Structure formats: structure tokens, C-alpha cells
Amino acid sequence: MADGRAVGARVAGGRAGAGRPGIGATVGRAAHAAVAALGELVGGLGTALLALLLLIWTAVTAVTSLLGVGLLMVPAVLRALHALAARERHRLGRRGPEVIGPDPAPTRLRPALVDPTTRRELRWLARHASLGLLLGLGGALLPVLAVRDVAFPLYWRLLPENATSTSLGIGVAQTWPDALAAGLLGLGWTAIILGLTPGMARLQARPGRTLLAAGPDTDLSLRVAELTATRAAALDAHATELRRIERSLHDGTQNRIVTVTVLLGAARRMVARDPAGAEELLERAQSAAEQALSELRSVARGILPPVLADRGLAGALTGLAASCPVPCRIDVQAPERCAASVEATAYFVVAEALTNIAKHSGARQATVTVRSRGGRLRLDITDDGRGGAGDTSRAARSGGEAGGSGLTGIRDRIAAHDGTLELASPPGGPTTLKVELPCGL
Template identity: 80%
Template sequence: MDTPQHPAAAHRGDGLRDTALRALRTAGTSIGRLVSGLGTALPALLVLLWAAVTAVTSLAGVGLLMAPAVLRALHALAGRERKRLGRWGPEVIAPDPPPTRLRLALADPTTRRELRWLVRHATLGLLLGLFGVFLPISAVRDTAFPLYWRLAPTDATATSLGIGVAHSWPDALAVGLLGLGWITILLGLGPGMARLQARPGRQLLTAGPDVDLSLRVAELTATRAAALDAHAAELRRIERSLHDGTQNRIVSVTVLVGAARRMVARDPAGAGELLERAQSAAEQALAELRTVSRSILPPVLADRGLAGSLAGLAANCAVPCRIDIDVPERCAASVEATAYFVVAEALTNVAKHSGARQATVTARSRGGRLRVRVEDDGHGGAEGPSPAGPRGEGGGSGLRGIRSRVAALDGSLLLTSPPGGPTTLEVDLPCGS
């Protein structure tokens, strides 16, 4: 007969399991950050060597010709690192574009900070990135060694360090213990290594304090103006919908009911017909009122969440639409509503104007940011040279409304739509707005 488990013991077991899962997730994230850092550390080493060669040859005058190219490569690599850091954490705000002329670059503080970052990332960042590749491979290899050591060639190296030979079970188990040691190092030091690798970029690649403050003030001023404009536009839209639709329906109901009252004594059949028309008008007014209320904050967001809501929009789109949504946690209601309306407006434009055969909706939530992408294979031209074009903002396509909604939440919007397509709309929103 099974003995029932004590509730306290079950609670402790659940707590240990949750702790282990959190540790594994943290370690996996740390590995991803370290390996992604390797993607910029290797080019940083090449740019650093290129800069050193340019500095040496500049004494003979040859390196002066290569200096602008080196500076452009440095600035491009620094921009790539800012984007990488933004994917794994808070956004790194870029300063004003630094100069590429050598004399101006030598006196530019942004260029000097980028050079300091280059040296640190090409050395320490590269080493930490290599650890991010070596540690998980060594942990898996050494931990699993006791399972296959008899199949290994005789006198083959037993450990991932390239030393030691296993001739017996104790030797194989010792290698397995070494693998557990790698796992312990990865779990304990992985997050710190990832932070250490990212620290030079977050310290040196962001805008300076004065520049950052003025930039932030300008951004907040523009955001406040956009929020007020979006709020006023939304009020005008609701007032227009109520005035042109619901109010007219209710007036019609009032007129029909009054006429039916006057006719009920002398023409009951005609009064009944008027009451049926009044009931139909009242039902239409109720439907329009429900539509207006849902356009303020769709209830489907509360019922099904952002993922389910976007899936519903994709299913109802006239153009075949694929979805790829990974939003594990709920965002603020205003952010989810904005993402919902952005996708709804974008898919409406795709169906009406693009001539596309397929569309794709992608949503990702990473590092406190919600990124939404809508892409179609239509003929493009969403922002053509004519502002009143078929899909331009002046043509009533709703792009200005999308921009206002996104700006009101301190987000960013990028629209790419060359003639001939494809059209890509990307929106980046802070999850906690």
C-alpha cells in the first residue's frame, strides 16, 4: 500500500524542481549571450589588427588611406554590438554618428570610447565567448564519458582538457565527475561571465551623459506630443462612429416607436411593422455600439491574450497568413492593445492594397521589449514618392495612425517597402509601458 506523501515534503520537492529549472534557464540564457558575443568579438579582433596595421603603416603615409575604412568598420561593428546588447537586455542608445575623417575622429569622444571597447571586447570578450562554447561542450562530453568509454580507442585522451587516459571504471567515473564540475562552473559563473562580457559595451557604447539626457528629453517631448495627438485622434474616431452610426440608429428607433404609438389604434398591423423596423434598428445600434466599444480595447486580448488575438487576426485575414509568436509573458494592456491594432491595420492594408499572395506575422518578447513584424510579398510602395499614393500615408492607409500609437508608447516603427516588394513593418515596444 502506498504511503501518502507529506504536503511539506511535496512542497519542498516542487521548490527544488522550480529552482533547478530556473538555474538551467539562466545557464542557457548565459550561454546564448556568451556565444552571441563571440559573433562580434571575432570581427572585433580583426578590426583591432587592421587598426594596428593601419597605425604602423601610417608612419609611411600608406595607412592614412585606410583610416576612413577602418573607422567605418569600427562604427558599424559598434552599432552591431548595440543591437546585440539590446536583444539581451535594455536598449543601448546610440550617440550621434561619429566622424570618419581621421583628424576629426582623433578628437571625437565617441570614437575614443568605441576604440576602448574594441580592445576590451577583442580580448576579454573573445575569451569569454570561447568559454561560452567550450564549457557546455566539455560538460556534455565529460559527463557522458562513462557511457561510451569502452568504445573509445585505446590510449585515447579521456578528458576534454586533452590530458588523461581511462583504463578502468574508476578512471571513467573520474572523467564524469569532471563533467559535473563543468556543469557547476557553468551554473555558478555563467551569468557573471555574460555580464562581464557585456559590461564594456554598455559602459562605452552608449551616448554620453549630457548627450543621453538631451536626447531623452527630446524623445520624451516628441512622445508626449504623439500621445496627445493619438488620444485626440482616438476621441475623434469614437465620436464620429457614435454620431454617424449609433446615434442615427437610436434616432431612427425613436421616430419609428413614436409613429407606431400614433398608429396602434387605427392600424395595428402597420404599427406592428413599424415596431419590427424599430427593433431591427435597435439591434443594429447595439451591434455598432459593441463594435465601437471593442475598438477601444478588444476584449479578445483579455480572453485569449496577445498570442491568441494575433492568431485570430491572421486566421481572418483575406490573404493566407502565417504566424510565429513567442510571447511567454503578458505585457501591459496598452502595449498589447497597440500591438493588436498595429497588426490589424497592417493586415487590412495587405488585404486591400498589396496584391500579396502571403503574409507573415511574427511577435517576440525579449529583454523587456515586444517586437512585432508583419511582412507580405506584395508589390511594395507603402511609402512611395507620392504621399497620396495608394498605400502612402497620405492615402488614408492608417500608417500615420500606427506611427502615432507606437510613438505614444515610446516605441519605434520601421517600414521597408521598396517598389516591387516585399513590404516589412517592424514595431518595437517596451513591454511595461
């Protein structure tokens, strides 16, 4: 719990000072953006290597099809193309706005020749296997070159004679000025990383976002059906929330206020003949009124916690960690604010998850990690408990999680914002709940 307070205070303090950006804050933002861009470039390198192999296979199939032999490989090549395109859509969706794909493309030669989706995927394949591969290699090599040259003054004396000392192939330095010059070259690589890698990542992702997205002539009936289901989930979640508020007011606050009314009426009738008894009834009425006020505040906090407006998401989650029976560490890096409804959903998801951890997991500690990037808010909630909370890949499709653990309500809240939920909870643990929400700005 102490970790939660410390980390949350640090994040909240950083946000409070965001209005006075300095050189350190600017460099920090640039470094954060560069690290994220390097991650995107390296991730794109993986699909680019697969694209290169698939492009070679496609070329071999096209050439051998003239002899009739390659026609047997066409269905396999088309299936591989569609699978790789789907993988790239998923990768781009995790790094930024979702890339909505079209309906399943054909895997037979004749329909594929006239299918616009297949032609767009082939154009993406050629671009990603060439430009995307080069940009991915740059993203993988630039940090290595920077570290090698920056650290060169520390190890240049250990190099054998005539060895290559720097990334540009300059021979081994013989003096300290030469070694320091190589170190300055490393600083140059670092400047390139900070300045160019975000643009390189956008350039690498552009063909996928333009060519793999559903075209204007694509049938989006599946997406419409998905949005219809999302709207139904939002309405169900709203109705459930209204029933919860009504039940809390009816069973709690209303009964307290009725008690106060009865006690005040009895005290008014007793004040003349039994002042001491009337005073006792007034004390009981005051106590009941205070309890009713406390319950009313609790209901109001359940609708939209004021702490979100006062302290932001980081401060609100720190408060949850402080009140959780299981020691909880909070790590929030969300420089950009999301819509109030999205932050409220994130708050309630974490609150429900920590409640489940405290009641059912038997965990010794929990960790909540929040990241905001590319218009998406990502939550990772992990505990070291006994696991077995259910398989989301199966439960989310069937519409119910095992054990009545509250995950159904979490899933409905997330679906209302068109978000995603993944749960990994093998027997014996650990349990990891991953949630992704659009910021809705």
C-alpha cells in the same frame, strides 16, 4: 486556425499557472535565460573578433605613425572604429535597452585626439577585444563541451584507443563507470551554463553600455529632434483614433438610435388604431436597438479590447488568429507583462497586419511570433503571400507605405511608443513584419 487556438491556449494556460511556480518552472526559466545569454555571448563574440582585428590595426597605425606612414591610415581606422561602435550599439539595443549614441565622431587625427567620444570608443575597443572575446569564446564553447561529455556514454566504445575522450583531456574510458563519470562532467558543464552564462552576458555587455552611450556632456539635439517627431506621431495617431471613433459613432450607432426613436414614436401613435402595425414597428425598433448595441460594443472593443485584460496578450492574439480567414499560428512567449498601452498597440498591430494579409497577400498561412525579453516586446508577423508590400527602409523615411495597406497607421502607433518597425516583402514573398516596442513598465 486550429494551430492558433492550440498554441494560444497552451501559452495562456502556462501564464495562468505562473502563480504556482515549481521546480520545473524554475528550471524552465533558468534554461530560457541561459539560452538567451548564450545567444548574446555568441553575438558579442562576432564583434569581439572584429574588435581584436581593429585593435591590432590601430596599434600598427600608431607605431607606423611615428615614421609618418601610418598617418595615412588614421582616417580609415577612425571610420572603422566608429562603425564598429555603432554596430555594437545596435546589437546591444536588440538584446536590451537602447544604447543612445552621441553625435558623429571626427575621422581626422587632430579633432579625434581631443574628442571624448573617440577616447571612450577606444577604451571599449580594448576591453571588448580582450574580456569580451574571452567571454564570447566561453559562450560558444560551453554548449559544445556539455553536449560532448553528456553524450560520451553513448559513443565511448567507438573511440580508438588512446583517444582523448572528454573536454578535460582525460584518456579513453575502459569501463562503464569511467564513461558515466565523463557524463557527469557534462552535467557539470550544463550546471555552469545555467548558473553563470547570464552573468557572463551582462559582464560582456557592460563596457559597451557604459562607454558607448552618450556621455552627460554630449549634445543630444538629434535625440531631442527624434523624440519631438515621435511625440508628433503620437498626437497624430491619437487624433486619427478619435476621428475613427467619432465617425463610427456618428455614421453607425447614432443613426441606429435615431431609427429606434422614430420607430418607437410611430408605434406609440399607431398602438391604439393599429396594434398589429405597432407591434411590427416595435420589432423593427428592437432589431435596430440590438444592431446599435452591437456597433457600440465594437467601438468600445476598438478603444481597448477587454480580452487583453481578461486573457492577456496571448489569449487576445489567439482570438485574432481564430477569426482570421488565413490559417494563422500564434507563438507567444512573454512571461513578463507590458504596460496596457503597449499590449494594446501590439494587439492592434497584429490585427491590422492580419487584415492586410487576408485582403492583399493571397497567403495560405501566417505566423505571429511574440517574445518579451530585456524590457522589449518583439513581434514577428510572417506570411507566405505574393509579397511586394513595400520597402520600409525607404517608405518609413518618406512617411508612406505603398498601396494604402494600413502600414502607415501601424508605423504611427509604434512611433508613439518609440518603437521600431522593419518590413521585408520581396516580390513573390514571403513578407515579414518585425516590430519592437519598449515594455514601458
